[in-house]
Amino acid sequence: MLKALTFLMAFIIVNVCSGQGYHDMISYNVGMVNLTVAENESSIKQTDTSVTTTDTATKGSSSAVSAISFQLSWEFKTYSKLAYFTKLSVPLMSGQGTGVFGGDVGFSMYLNPLGAKYSYVQNGTTLVIIPKFKYYWGAFGGTGYVVYNTESARKSDVFFNLGVHGGMVYSMGDRWGFKAEIAASRTTGVATTGIMMNLFMGASYYL
Amino acid sequence: MRNSLIVLLFSYSAMAFGGQLMIESNPSDCEIFTIDFKTGKKSNLGKTPYKAELEFLKSSIGDNGIVQVEIHKPGFDAFNIAIPVIGNNDIKINANLEVEQDIKLTQDFDLLVSDLFDVLRMIRMKDYQNGMKKLDLLENKFPHYSIVYEMKGTVSYLQMNFKQALNYYRKAFGINPKNREAYRMKVYLEKKFKLGSES
Numbered sequence: 001m002l003k004a005l006t007f008l009m010a011f012i013i014v015n016v017c018s019g020q021g022y023h024d025m026i027s028y029n030v031g032m033v034n035l036t037v038a039e040n041e042s043s044i045k046q047t048d049t050s051v052t053t054t055d056t057a058t059k060g061s062s063s064a065v066s067a068i069s070f071q072l073s074w075e076f077k078t079y080s081k082l083a084y085f086t087k088l089s090v091p092l093m094s095g096q097g098t099g100v101f102g103g104d105v106g107f108s109m110y111l112n113p114l115g116a117k118y119s120y121v122q123n124g125t126t127l128v129i130i131p132k133f134k135y136y137w138g139a140f141g142g143t144g145y146v147v148y149n150t151e152s153a154r155k156s157d158v159f160f161n162l163g164v165h166g167g168m169v170y171s172m173g174d175r176w177g178f179k180a181e182i183a184a185s186r187t188t189g190v191a192t193t194g195i196m197m198n199l200f201m202g203a204s205y206y207l
Numbered sequence: 208m209r210n211s212l213i214v215l216l217f218s219y220s221a222m223a224f225g226g227q228l229m230i231e232s233n234p235s236d237c238e239i240f241t242i243d244f245k246t247g248k249k250s251n252l253g254k255t256p257y258k259a260e261l262e263f264l265k266s267s268i269g270d271n272g273i274v275q276v277e278i279h280k281p282g283f284d285a286f287n288i289a290i291p292v293i294g295n296n297d298i299k300i301n302a303n304l305e306v307e308q309d310i311k312l313t314q315d316f317d318l319l320v321s322d323l324f325d326v327l328r329m330i331r332m333k334d335y336q337n338g339m340k341k342l343d344l345l346e347n348k349f350p351h352y353s354i355v356y357e358m359k360g361t362v363s364y365l366q367m368n369f370k371q372a373l374n375y376y377r378k379a380f381g382i383n384p385k386n387r388e389a390y391r392m393k394v395y396l397e398k399k400f401k402l403g404s405e406s
Contacts, residue, residue: 112295113291114293125301126299128299129299131294171297
């Protein structure tokens with residue numbers, strides 16, 4: 001366990017603290033997650049006339065989960081116009097014990113000429129270029145866990161989701177920035193399907 | 208009133224979203240020039256430390272995508288860099304200017320001579336160990352100067368380490384065949400140990 005942790009730390013240090021080239025970015029965001037959940041319906045119709053049974057059908061109910069959530073995102077493998085990212089979101093405040101947990105990986109395509117901080121150091125000379133205002137779109141996929149309430153019960157489900165997102169970062173100083181992002185995704189779970197909308201705002205930090 | 212408000216809002220957003228160019232240098236107070244790639248026209252921007260809106264740079268030198276910046280101060284080699292002025296980016300340059308080659312050479316000679324005098328003083332005080340340490344440092348910095356190896360040979364000889372002394376004198380003579388003192392000592396030690404010049 002300790003060896004694995006040491007390896008993970010070493011991997012992050014080597015990959016994150018490169019100091020030159022395009023810089024990775026982490027962001028801490030707070031925002032709203034809204035997931036509309038619809039339970040899968042099933043119906044089995046009796047076609048064998050020799051057997052006398054009634055049709056079986058399971059009627060699904062629908063629900064919506066809204067939560068104020070925290071999202072941590074890490075952009076790695078950053079290039080001038082492209083970055084890959086991974087993000088985690090957990091609910092902070094939600095109604096009646098409901099909530100959405102999620103973990104995704106994806107990419108962001110920057111729409112302006114330079115999408116990440118770039119630095120170059122040689123013989124004591126440094127060149128740093130920071131995009132003042134950058135905006136992007138991208139796609140992501142991941143997995144999640146939802147807890148929702150129906151009229152009569154509290155239920156939960158795990159799901160996969162695929163979605164698109166768009167956002168912007170306004171840089172303030174060498175490292176910090178203000179980030180806003182909106183995302184929409186389609187979720188497909190074991191017992192449910194749904195549409196998830198995310199709206200997050202927070203701070204970004206160049207590593 | 209409404210128009211002034213719109214103009215104010217637009218100028219504020221241009222300032223807020225517009226990038227800046229910041230140039231610092233070591234040493235400071237260097238002249239900054241921009242050179243047009245197409246025409247070769249050189250324009251003086253000012254002196255370091257310098258800070259200006261990127262929009263101002265675009266309007267004064269044109270929005271050609273890339274601009275060459277030259278930072279210069281007498282006594283130092285000119286520093287040149289091509290920077291992109293596309294989009295609204297903050298660009299920060301901290302240029303470390305190298306001392307001109309002639310001055311650098313003079314400074315190096317000065318260091319070598321003063322350090323060799325230090326070594327001589329240590330030899331007179333029979334402080335061979337520190338003398339050798341200093342010569343090791345000089346060997347790293349000036350690996351092609353035969354005088355350093357000759358002095359190492361002398362220190363080794365005075366420490367009665369004759370075989371090592373011979374190696375140093377051979378190396379000194381190998382680097383500079385005009386080093387007569389190294390040659391004289393090499394021949395003397397080879398005779399003393401009855402060694403051929405090739406062995």
